[in-house]
Amino acid sequence: MKVKIKDKRLVSKEILLVQFDLLGQPFPSMSGQFFSLTLINPPYTDERGNSRKFGFTNSPTVQDSISMMTRIGVSAFKKSLLELPIGTEVEIDGVDGHNHLPDDVQIQFVWIADAIGIAPFMSIVREIKAKNLQNKVTLVYITKNQEEAVFTQELTEYANENSLFKFIPIISEANVFNPDLIKQFQDLRNSLYVITGEQNFVIPAFKILKEIQIEAKNIAMEIFTGY
Secondary structure, eight states: OEEEEEEEEESSSSEEEEEEEOTTOOOOOOTTOEEEEEESSOSOOOTTOSEEEEEOOSOTTOOSEEEEEEEOOSSHHHHHHHHOOTTOEEEEEEEEOOOSOOSOTTOEEEEEEOTGGGHHHHHHHHHHHHHTOOOEEEEEEEESSGGGOTTHHHHHHHHHHOTTEEEEEEEOTTOOOOTHHHHTOGGGTTSEEEEEEEHHHHHHHHHHHHHTTOOGGGEEEEEEOOO
């Protein structure tokens, strides 16, 4: 369906946040899912086409708009998205993805994200807050520097409000997940793990979890591509 760009801003030097006005149309989704965005007659095109998939950053309790974030890239799509003005009409479609909260609040989660990988988790955290859900979550957020660490203030404030939500921001120039973090919290070893972000972060993090005997069946991955 057709929607319009409502707001667009850089939240760091390389990360763009975009909000779309749904124009009064229903667009049902679940937190943690993703959607397809198609640019209509964009200023730049290439062989990869004018559509990409992005995770929601808003809670599904928000009815009038949706939002997403992306790392700025060199592709025609990313260049076009950066330049398109507020009010530009675009198309959204194809909600999919299973990285959302189960009904069983006894399941404990450990989320591991790099800078751009935080996007789908923001959607889930905001739903937990909006609905006052009782899910137990530990969010490990690893960025190369402070500038990349978007939403940290919001996440820190929420962790102070909700004892079931633990937020662990880590600055690592090498952008590497440290297994000692899990080893020191023995209660996290039997949790369900979800790793999100760019491939050079997600794959090494998965291997590290396997090395410390986290079973593969308890690990899910979501790799962001298309820059």
